[in-house]
Amino acid sequence: MAQLLIELFSEEIPARMQLGAARDFERLFGAKLAAAGLSFESLKAYVGPRRLALVVDGLPKETAAVTEEVKGPKESAPPQAMEGFLRKVGLTQDKLVLENGVWLARIEKPGVKTADVLGDMLREVILNFPWPKSMRSGTSTFRWVRPLKRILFLFDGEVIPFELEGLTAGNLTEGHRFLGSGQALLVSDFASYHKALTGNSVILDHAERQKIILEQAKAVCAEAGCELIEDQGLLEEVAGLNEFPVPLLGDMDPAFLTLPPEVIKTSMRTHQKYFAVRDKGGKMAAKFVITSNMKAIDGGAEIKRGNAKVLSARLSDGVFFWKEDNRPEGKRANFDQWLTKLNGVTFHAKLGTLLQRVARIEALARDIAPFVHADPAIAGEAARLAKADLASYMVGEFPELQGVMGGYYADAAGLKPEIANAIREHYKPQGPSDSVPEAAVSAAVALADKIDTLIGFFAIDEKPTGSKDPFALRRSALGILRILRQHNVRVSLNELAGFWYKSLLIYAGPGRAVYVDTDNWRGSAGPRVAEGDGEIFDNYLRDFKQGLLESPIWVIPTDRDYDLDIMYEHVPNVPEVENALLAFRSYTSVAPEFEDFMADRLKVQLKDEGHRFDIIEAVFALKDGDIVRQTLRIAALEMILKTPQGDDLLATHKRAANILAAEAKKGDLPSAEPQALSGAPAVETALLTQLNTAKRAVEAGLAGEKYIDALHHIAALRQGVDAFLDGVLVNADDAAIRANRLLILKAVCDLSGEIADLSKIA
Secondary structure, three states, X not given: OEEEEEEEEEOXXXXXXXXXXXXXXXXHHHHHHHHOOOOOOEEEEEEOOOEEEEEEEEEOOEOOOEEEEEEEEEOOOOHHHHHHHHHHHOOOHHHOEXXXXXXXXXXXXXXXXXXXXXXXXXXXXXXXXXXOOOEOOXXXXXXXXXXXXXXXXXXXXXXOOOEEOOEEOEOEEOOOOOOOXXXXXXXXXXXXXXXXXXXXXXXXXXXXXXXXXXXXXXXXHHHOOOEEOOOHHHHHHHHHHOOOOEEEEEEOOHHHHHOOHHHHHHHHHHHHOOEEEEOOOOOEEEEEEEEEOOOOOOOOHHHHHHHHHHHHHHHHHHHHHHHHHOOOOOHHHHHHHHHHHHOOOEEEOOOEEHHHXXXXXXXXXXXXXXXXXXXXXXXXXXXXXXXXXXXXXXXHHOHHHOOHHHHHHHHHOOOOHHHHHHHHHOOOOOOOOOOOOOXXXXXXXXXXXXXXXXXXXXXXXXXXEOOEOOOOHHHHHHHHHHHHHHOOOOOEHHHHHHHHHHHHHHHOEOOEEEEEEOOOOOOOOOOEEEOOOHHHHHHHHHHHHHOOOOOOEEEEEOOOOOOOEEEEEOHHHOHHHHHOOEEEOOHHHHHHHHHHHHHHHHHHHHHHOOOOHHHHHHHHOXXXXXXXHHHHHXXXXXXXXXXXXXXXXXXXXXXXXXXXXXXXXOOOOOOOOOOOOOOOOHHHHHHHHHHHHHHHHHHHHHHOOOHHHHHHHHHOOHHHHXXXXXXXXXXXXXXXXXXXXXXHHHHHXXXXXXXXXXXHOO
16 A cells, blocks of 8 residues: 655645645545545545645555446347447447346456556646636646646655646655745655655644634733733634734734724734734733744744734724714714715616615514514614715725724714614624524514515525525525514515515605506506505505515606505506616515525425425425414424324324225326215214314314324224225225215325325325
8 A cells, every 4th residue: 555645836836725625535536446446445635825745555556457348239139339339438249248138248357557647647637627717828829826836746755747738746745934944855755745845834734823813912912910812713814814823912003992893803803903802801912922923032022022013003994993983073973974984885787776675674673573572662772873984984994894883983973773783783693603683673684685685686586596606695594584483473475575576666656656567566557656545556455465466576767756656557558668767576476486495405404404304395395474473383393203103193094095096096086075875884983073073183282382282183994994905895896985085084194295295205
């Protein structure tokens, strides 16, 4: 067994790409080895600022000889089939073997030396490496993340002949740019490679660099009587910036502590890659941790002084922005000024300005508020102000602080605490590790924000495709699901879609009209309808609320001067539609797509939580848009299926459903309520009586959402169903008797029809 060692040495690899590159290198090269029939004991990639390395242990020096068997035509096949097969395998017929009337070709493939195939593997991996961003350098035609400078390529201690556009593989590497010897380092295997790099101030393992940074950063903070504010994302990034990390504790001007802590931490993290520090009381300390890539002779004093100077400049900007955004002459007026500025910022060309988006979110928040037990007026006001800080100086400099700064500005303006918290939290959750807003008003605004994003882009036909999701709609969907589930929000997905379409009323106003095609609209038609035209306007709102709007919707320019202008006409005859400002797909097109999209996300979410996939599919087959109700049904099914009653439940449904399915193939099944026929066998009468009792109990369980009780009542029918099917012939000669017995079985299956499709459960 032999060892393979590869190092691709380049200019600095962006830190955010390094860990992904290591995983891709392992995956791609491992797949190449497997495809070539080369087994190995271990495969591990290493990555750093200037190198991407791979070591594979336990590789055979050559592949084993194999015999490939190819199945050919039958003995009775025409000559043309045999001729085609012989051309395919490159053999003559006398070399074939006849087994069980079928011709087989056995092709002997001799073993090949591993060293002879590794070069092509590396070439394909380099040329097809999936860097998020890459470049060509000099006269090269291949792309790499940064200019590739050197290739180390060893197998069993020997250099593999390899050349790529002037780069010839060898057995040399380089140490630290400044702390190393400055000479090329000779390598024969991974042990000597690791030793050479360590001796030249390079910590090869990314995880080891993270450990060094974290431990030493905690140590320097402890010496100063403070604590490190840990940040895993920053830790990974800093480990990717330094080959020989040396954490140093620097000091900043305590005057900057008057800034919100988030401003200080964001400035440190985003711009300078520093770790923030807190004192023993948990408050921000006037210190920071910088990770140097040097072991300075002065103990890092000059490095700390220079970085403190840069940080002071950054935070001085923050102080200026903070003062400007909190001008004492009218803090409440700042929000109004910022909202005015949003009218000049395009959110999306097909969705209008940011101010129009704010108006949609406000309308949505008011409609959603009752479902999360929030005050609609407060939720609407919070939603109206939620995006205002996007026009502030501070958020302009630190976009990561949108929402957070709005919360601070709302506090400074004396707004209600629930409004300030909603502004601060309405972007949550921003990922699987982020928390869900807990307050009712915050939840309403967060839902409104995400629903506007998701349905808005669906309405303009900008849905995610494959792996592409430029507007992060999947993340919005997951956030909606988490809020709905945590707050036990009892609203259907169709209702949420209807709320968004209702919010389109905000587009109507001076200079703009909302146009609806009356050919597809179920409401009353009229020429031009303003707010005062009560009947038609009420019909318009009614159709939004009931989700009946089947027409595309246009926002068009108009010279009418109503406060609210809604036009209903046969759209193809209206020339203004050709110049529409905005156009949206109909509710009846978007709502089902939205529901399916959310259902797919919820299925994945539930599966990741450990729920059985067949049970998930059984419940989702009902297409119920109430997320909470779906999860309750899944929980009830999982509970009963862990008990003997679960076996009864499935067996009862299976026996009845199998007979119904067989009969359905012969024609339509009868549709009516089963009756107690005169002269019916006792087992039939008993089952019908039991069925009627169970039906009332199941209906009561469904009404109270006590699904486990309902399922127990259905499972209790097993003995009666078994006795019925064992004691009577369902397919009786008498058509009336046959139909009635099929109706009894159909009633048995229908009992679970509002809980799950039990046929999908294994």
